[in-house]
Amino acid sequence: MSLDLWNFDKDILKRSISDMPNAVLKEQGDLLTEKTDGNIYGRVMNINIKNSAVEEIGYSIATKFELVVPALDNYVYTILIMYSNPEKNYPVAITIGSNIEDDTDSFNPRYVCEDKKKFIDALKEILSSSDVTEIIKTLYAKSMF
Numbered sequence: 389m390s391l392d393l394w395n396f397d398k399d400i401l402k403r404s405i406s407d408m409p410n411a412v413l414k415e416q417g418d419l420l421t422e423k424t425d426g427n428i429y430g431r432v433m434n435i436n437i438k439n440s441a442v443e444e445i446g447y448s449i450a451t452k453f454e455l456v457v458p459a460l461d462n463y464v465y466t467i468l469i470m471y472s473n474p475e476k477n478y479p480v481a482i483t484i485g486s487n488i489e490d491d492t493d494s495f496n497p498r499y500v501c502e503d504k505k506k507f508i509d510a511l512k513e514i515l516s517s518s519d520v521t522e523i524i525k526t527l528y529a530k531s532m533f
Contacts (some may be wrong), residue, residue: 390475408477409470409507412432413453416515420455420524427531428524431456431464437471441492447471452490455524459531460533465523468514478503482510 396475403404404414408424417430431454442448451470457463471481481497491497515518 407504409472409480410451412508413470413509416511419472424524424528426533427457427459428527429456429458430454435488435494437488445471445481445492445495448473450491452488457527459532460527463527465527467520468492478507480507482514484514519531 397407400470406415406466413430413432417432419430419471431452433452433454435450435452437448437450439444449472451472453467453470455465455467465488467484468485469483469491471477471491479500479502481495482499482501483495483497485493499506499510
């Protein structure tokens with residue numbers, strides 16, 4: 389028997405991450421896939437921010453939450469970008485309607501979430517907005533033909 393000095397169990401670890409920001413985004417992506425019968429799926433992608441920009445914005449990872457439409461030659465639409473640091477869940481900053489390059493040039497997040505409740509509230513506001521709903525309807529309709 390090997391000596392295990394780690395202070396966690398693998399199964400408990402897996403369960404404990406379910407309400408962390410990246411896991412919540414992944415769950416919402418999976419729900420989108422299910423609700424659109426796979427015509428649109430949500431993709432969560434982590435990107436390291438270049439060292440020169442980390443000091444400017446205060447975060448070292450950008451997490452893109454994207455819509456991908458396989459029937460439209462894998463068309464990709466970015467819903468939001470969440471900025472965070474790898475060793476902490478919060479705070480996170482969320483931008484909408486921008487890209488990483490623009491954000492690192494001029495960082496102006498629409499939301500800064502200090503805890504889970506603020507993050508869930510912001511995410512709900514974004515994902516249930518009329519703009520996002522209209523984009524999903526349009527992409528869904530175009531994916532059917």
